[in-house]
Amino acid sequence: MRKIGIGIAGLGTIGLGVYKHLEGNRRLLTERLGLELTVTKIADLDPERPRTPMPPRELFTNDWHDLINDPEVQVVVELMGGIKVPYDFVTAALEKGKIVVTANKALLAERGKEIFALAAEKRVPVFYEAAAAGGVPIIKALKEAFVANHIRSMHGIINGTSNYILTRMSQAGLSFDAALKEAQAAGYAEADPTLDINGWDAAHKAIILASLAYGFWVDTNDIHVEGIQNITAADIEFAEKLGYKIKLLGVVKADEACVENCKVEVRVHPTLIPKDHVLASVNGVFNAVAVNGDVVGETLFYGRGAGQDATASAVISDIAEAAVALEIPRPNFGFVPHGLYAGCKPIDEVITPYYLRLAVVDRPGVLALITGILSEEQIGISSVIQPESSEEQTVPLVLMLHSAAQGRMNRAAEKIAALDCVKCPPQVLRVETFA
Amino acid sequence: MRKIGIGIAGLGTIGLGVYKHLEGNRRLLTERLGLELTVTKIADLDPERPRTPMPPRELFTNDWHDLINDPEVQVVVELMGGIKVPYDFVTAALEKGKIVVTANKALLAERGKEIFALAAEKRVPVFYEAAAAGGVPIIKALKEAFVANHIRSMHGIINGTSNYILTRMSQAGLSFDAALKEAQAAGYAEADPTLDINGWDAAHKAIILASLAYGFWVDTNDIHVEGIQNITAADIEFAEKLGYKIKLLGVVKADEACVENCKVEVRVHPTLIPKDHVLASVNGVFNAVAVNGDVVGETLFYGRGAGQDATASAVISDIAEAAVALEIPRPNFGFVPHGLYAGCKPIDEVITPYYLRLAVVDRPGVLALITGILSEEQIGISSVIQPESSEEQTVPLVLMLHSAAQGRMNRAAEKIAALDCVKCPPQVLRVETFA
Structure with missing residues (x-):
């Protein structure tokens, strides 16, 4: 032997x-x-x-x-x-x-x-x-099982710590800080959880998956990364009301046509996903990656993403x-670079729908100001939630926005933030519809 | 090149x-x-x-x-x-x-x-x-990715036609015959759908998966196979009320300890699974296989199981x-037989909970007769649904039963079938709790 x-x-x-x-x-x-x-x-x-x-x-x-x-x-x-x-x-x-x-x-x-x-x-x-x-x-799947496929997209829950925190915020109504403490006590978050909650652990994995799928090694400078540290219990609750769960998602996506020479989006950020999508049911420390290939169609891989x-x-x-x-002259040494795709798409060009949560002064005309700015940037509104006014000086205002390029959304958010009637930095989250 | x-x-x-x-x-x-x-x-x-x-x-x-x-x-x-x-x-x-x-x-x-x-x-x-x-x-996963694992169990939705029919029965309240016709019209069932609906297409796949996992080629005579042809709209509805979905499941399971020399269950049958289990959300023609390994823990693979x-x-x-x-002296020619496991477990020894649906005459004392027989066979009852009596001569009676060996359940079902007050052959379905 x-x-x-x-x-x-x-x-x-x-x-x-x-x-x-x-x-x-x-x-x-x-x-x-x-x-x-x-x-x-x-x-x-x-x-x-x-x-x-x-x-x-x-x-x-x-x-x-x-x-x-x-x-x-x-x-x-x-x-x-x-x-x-x-x-x-x-x-x-x-x-x-x-x-x-x-x-x-x-x-x-x-x-x-x-x-x-x-x-x-x-x-x-x-x-x-x-x-x-x-x-x-998932590495084996991309390298071998899906070798015949142009990858249309990958959507991954690939950081167990973040997913545990978001799951507990959603299921037990905890604040971010309370959920993080619980994760640390349970051994699911390290004493210094920075890389997990700022999105970079997931980003490292997204870089590997995207590189394998598209044949060029993705540069850390070419991707967009946001963590979950600013997600509030209110965001989770509003998302729920609107029919969504919030997950830290690694998103890798080829241009619509998924042909050669297309550009590739690689981004990691908290994301609203429809409650009935299978990724919305991936809870706790579990990971899952949905891969859509042009031959195989939709697939999903699920299991423990960490642990001994x-x-x-x-x-x-x-x-x-x-x-x-050891015995064989393998043609594949781990990663096969090629030039069939055209590199990463700048985040400003990435188009998604958005969730926008504001804290505004409770007085007439405020919604008109905000919708005016959105209209200037040609961003459509699909729904508005404005809870009944209370004793508070500021009230939340939540808008679901139609698809727009990130650059435009940034400009709109800046203008909105500068309004007198807007009291905190706007919370802008992307929505993934899997359409 | x-x-x-x-x-x-x-x-x-x-x-x-x-x-x-x-x-x-x-x-x-x-x-x-x-x-x-x-x-x-x-x-x-x-x-x-x-x-x-x-x-x-x-x-x-x-x-x-x-x-x-x-x-x-x-x-x-x-x-x-x-x-x-x-x-x-x-x-x-x-x-x-x-x-x-x-x-x-x-x-x-x-x-x-x-x-x-x-x-x-x-x-x-x-x-x-x-x-x-x-x-x-899934073959690659068993052969390569999970090479370090004793496989504790596999639960697979591995026949798209059956899953489409059961999904349509559940979502649209169709009868089995109507759902089958719809599947044929949509191209999801063949003109002769026998192998799909009698469970044998799924059984062929379960045999392959079990053989790979356990290192002996499973004989078709050693497994238990039932199809979905006797599932009624009433079964779907009662299961729903009790918190379950009915799926045609391929179940492969090592004895509790999952050690060497254990026996292996290989069976295909319609199964009640808890609504909140991820397999319950696998709908239409999609396939999914949940694999539980002693090192990797729970995993799940999902995608299209058929089609060009x-x-x-x-x-x-x-x-x-x-x-x-072609270039290499491979040590694995597709299947590596070994003697670490002890063959298939006879179906009579397989232990599961059950769903039992009867059509009984609507008169006092009937439930006592039936529970008496179950008690003789030492089968416990976890719940009973007896809809309010109607004008009908016979009424449905549904019992959820605690775990019992198949042999005992068969004897009980035979005795119950012989009762005067029981009007149709008992519908006995297994329940999978994933506990």
Whole structure:
């Protein structure tokens, strides 16, 4: 029986999960693969930390170079976190001809272009199923299952922390702060949740999915990212009344025609989606990605996007593929760039419907002023909610707006914000109709 | 640029879809794969039939042996339908060392064991992504993405015709016959819809999924299959009142512990599922498979399970994999048998909750008789619906029953059927709680 030597760099939560399940399901893996996956070396700065299960002490080193230089290590698994050290490690591994498995979405989003160029040059593949949507095999779907498809669009709930917070705000009427605290207490948000709630964790995944679908590595500067930190309980409630749920969505979309040379939208932002769309029912920490291909039509993938076990499931599937790839002259080293599409569309040109929530002074003529500005920018109104006036000096005013380019919407929002009768910065959220 | 010669056997709806999209998305496929997929021969009994697009006349032959004997054909695609001729074709191709792609679920369910044994012997792979759930890449998920997982269960809506009929019965209150007629008019059911509505089309797919998950080829005699032909509008309505939808479900489940040596349930039957479960929202001709793995947890795959385009998407992804496999000594020839699990569990031992609908004479004491029989078989009752009595001689009586082995439930149903006060054969449906 052929043995594949695996070196794990970083034995944190995910690394330990990979080790645990390689051991726990060893017989099953061996039967299915016809070869044995064996962890032969582990690089970690803290080998003494108590772990369950505890790998034998002699596997450990605190220097990742030892994985690269060990001839018994054929596949390296990068689970260190951060960008700089992982980049040095991954590129050193490729230079040495060692197949790379990584779950590091930030690394690939920021340095993917260079990494995959080096992988292609060295003819050594990089696998990264766990870098987007954890246990959900969406990378494999895009690379292999939908190879015959021009991708019309992808809509993903790809950050479990944000989805947990929005779910709790919706289901229990919590404020953003209260829901975030609850997520932290439950272990679904880190002590510093910045990357999760500001949208950038989802953005890293959206960059990877978009790059795979469209054959050019998407630049972080070419996409639009907003987080959920400004979503209020009032927004959730108004959206509900209007028939929508608010989700942090990664949206990747080809121009209408979805032909070659089209431009691609890549954006992450809180989004109103119709209550009866299947993505509206994806709750808690679960992830889901809806993919629409020009041949396959609508599809959806759902599962756990994070956590020790689900992520380990994806990493081990990559290790298994890496083991097969060791023997073969693969034509695909992780990402195949081509020039069939025309790059990213500037966010100002992106057209969507909008939800606009204002806090206005409760007096006659205010609605006329606002609708006047919208009309100047040729933005149509589909509905207005103006709750009955109360004792408060300001009252909410919610408008649902027809599709308009982002640039126009921005101008309108600026003019509206400058009105005397408008008391807080306007809340502008995009609406996705899936039409 | 390397060219891969493809031979298509059977240019019906699916075959033409494969040809159409290989042509239509040729540039994209070539860029992504780094090689060219070219249809070099087509075997069909009716080459003159007008088709859109129309392949060049010189590609056609009416004898499938010509594909096998053509050295330019490296990959054969079996889309003929039926079992006998496809079996002869596929085995002849494997003997000649030609990689096989097939979408034929009946062929694999009935003859898979022999086909995969021959594939392993000849070291020539067979690909069959389109044989279960059409465009949904569930085969790839089981073979590759979830390789690290013991599969705890799979629940699939894997027959679009049945799901369309049940959806229309539920949403429009149609009778079974009216919904079937509508499905036929819409092209979602064939003139002879037997295999779709009697559950066997779904059963063929369930056999393939279960075999892949558990490493032994499931015998058609070891599974339990019921269709939807006896579901009435009343059942749909009562289920709705009780908080359920009725779906034709393929259920594959390991014994509770999901350890090695466990037995596996494989069954297809109309099933009550809780309204808020995501499978309950899978409507119309769409398919979905929920997979629960011991590492990855809950996942779900959703998309079009049939039709020219979605099926072609899956077939072309197989052709692309076959092209890669041409160059490599693959360890997996389509199905890897092993002895980690203990075979199928007899249906009499399968334990589920039940829905029981009776037509009874409207007189005192009837409920006592029926509950007495259930109590003799130690089957608990969780709720009873007895609509107010009317002018009718018989009235419906619906009972929701706690979990019990099928054998016991059968005995109880027989005794109940023999009662004077029970006027029609009892309607017994299983309930799936996903607990």
